[in-house]
Amino acid sequence: MPFPINIETAKLVEENVRLQGAIPATIAVLNGKIHIGLSDEKLSDLAAASDLVKVSRRDLPYVLGKGLSGGTTVSATMLIAKRAGIPVFVTGGIGGVHRGVNSSFDISADLTELGRTSITVICSGVKSILDIDKTLEYLETEGVCVVAFGDSKEFPAFFTSTSGFMAPASVSSPSEAANIIFSRDQIGLENGILIAVPIPVEFEANKEQINEAIQKALVKAESMGIKGKNITPFLLEEVNEITKGKSLQANVALIKNNARIGAQIAVELSKRKGNKERIVEDPIFVRMNDPTIRSTEGSEKKPSAERPIGKHWEVVVMGGSIVDFIVTVLEDEIKMNATTHRGKIHRSFGGVARNISDCLTRLGHRPLFLSTVGDDSLGGELIRHNPDMVKEGFLPIHGKPTCPQYQRQNFHSYPI
Numbered sequence: 001m002p003f004p005i006n007i008e009t010a011k012l013v014e015e016n017v018r019l020q021g022a023i024p025a026t027i028a029v030l031n032g033k034i035h036i037g038l039s040d041e042k043l044s045d046l047a048a049a050s051d052l053v054k055v056s057r058r059d060l061p062y063v064l065g066k067g068l069s070g071g072t073t074v075s076a077t078m079l080i081a082k083r084a085g086i087p088v089f090v091t092g093g094i095g096g097v098h099r100g101v102n103s104s105f106d107i108s109a110d111l112t113e114l115g116r117t118s119i120t121v122i123c124s125g126v127k128s129i130l131d132i133d134k135t136l137e138y139l140e141t142e143g144v145c146v147v148a149f150g151d152s153k154e155f156p157a158f159f160t161s162t163s164g165f166m167a168p169a170s171v172s173s174p175s176e177a178a179n180i181i182f183s184r185d186q187i188g189l190e191n192g193i194l195i196a197v198p199i200p201v202e203f204e205a206n207k208e209q210i211n212e213a214i215q216k217a218l219v220k221a222e223s224m225g226i227k228g229k230n231i232t233p234f235l236l237e238e239v240n241e242i243t244k245g246k247s248l249q250a251n252v253a254l255i256k257n258n259a260r261i262g263a264q265i266a267v268e269l270s271k272r273k274g275n276k277e278r279i280v281e282d283p284i285f286v287r288m289n290d291p292t293i294r295s296t297e298g299s300e301k302k303p304s305a306e307r308p309i310g311k312h313w314e315v316v317v318m319g320g321s322i323v324d325f326i327v328t329v330l331e332d333e334i335k336m337n338a339t340t341h342r343g344k345i346h347r348s349f350g351g352v353a354r355n356i357s358d359c360l361t362r363l364g365h366r367p368l369f370l371s372t373v374g375d376d377s378l379g380g381e382l383i384r385h386n387p388d389m390v391k392e393g394f395l396p397i398h399g400k401p402t403c404p405q406y407q408r409q410n411f412h413s414y415p416i
Helices: 007-019 039-048 056-064 075-083 109-116 134-142 172-185 208-226 228-242 248-275 350-360 377-384
Strands: 026-029 034-036 053-055 070-072 089-091 120-123 145-149 169-171 194-198 316-318 322-327 343-350 366-376 394-397 403-407
Touching: 007 248, 026 039, 026 056, 026 075, 034 075, 034 403, 053 056, 056 075, 056 109, 070 075, 070 377, 075 089, 075 120, 089 248, 120 248, 120 377, 134 145, 145 172, 169 172, 172 194, 194 248, 208 228, 208 248, 228 248, 316 350, 316 403, 322 377, 343 350, 350 366, 366 377
Parallel strands: 053 070, 089 120, 120 194, 145 169, 145 194, 316 366, 322 403, 366 394
Antiparallel strands: 026 034, 026 070, 322 343
């Protein structure tokens, strides 16, 4: 969006979120630092800047390393929101499969991110400058739950409420949407959820006029050789110019509406997480070593209490992770003359906090363990040691080794 419409819209979006009882956190990269939540001053600086970078997942290392500033795409925003523990993300529309993909193979990274990052994205569908049919097919391949919001199952087309394509699922209220998100988290799926909210009818653009403008913009883009990440902003700007600003008006309206709906969904989701309400009632989710289960011959196994197995932490454990090396010397006499002696080395993984978290996991709990490890092979093996332990809490420290602890196990006292 052009300045100052962008800053006006951003402030209205944040206000809409607050009015629904949720907390807005605008995400951006400023001077090589990721910001989750912006002050009015930083938001204004970002809106007025002319040298910003379009930051996708692939661009984050470069932009951060060079100290640049930019707006994050859907893929980068999802990644950052996931790391920050923000479950719901609102935007205008996602990227998708571009028209002419058979020759360009231009597919947005937003789609693959939705397939691997468990964030819920609220949007008005795919930007209508893209191939909506192929985009929906690609999302199915990625295992993304696509849900239309409202009275119709028709997938919206950004500027317009209809596209001619059906979503595989639909919900009619924020409460129903929150149930779907909560159920996804309970069964531990790492895929994203896409909730497509149609633009309010009173604000939608004329479908024929939009399609005609898109075709003209596509022809112009091809003649100018515009490709890659520059194609989407170019097409949107061209469509806005051809429609004499009507597409921009629709864009502003749909983003404000998405913020309202998204905030309502976030509030409903928060209620479920707070209550730890169990949606899925199925014995496969009950750990067989759960101490709440009692079994005697001729009686049924009935859990007296069930634990959530999604992202709802019963216990948070914080502390050290180390690798223990136990050296056993198999000779009675050790000569300190640089010769080799028979012995054996046993390696195990330790640290009081890590051991507690490991034990809790093996007892059927799902604690969040917060710890640092080195970015070396020992650190990787420590993280992978117990596959059931939550991995999100490990922080590898670049350039540092994982802490080793050496113990001697013999009848003599020798330095190691």
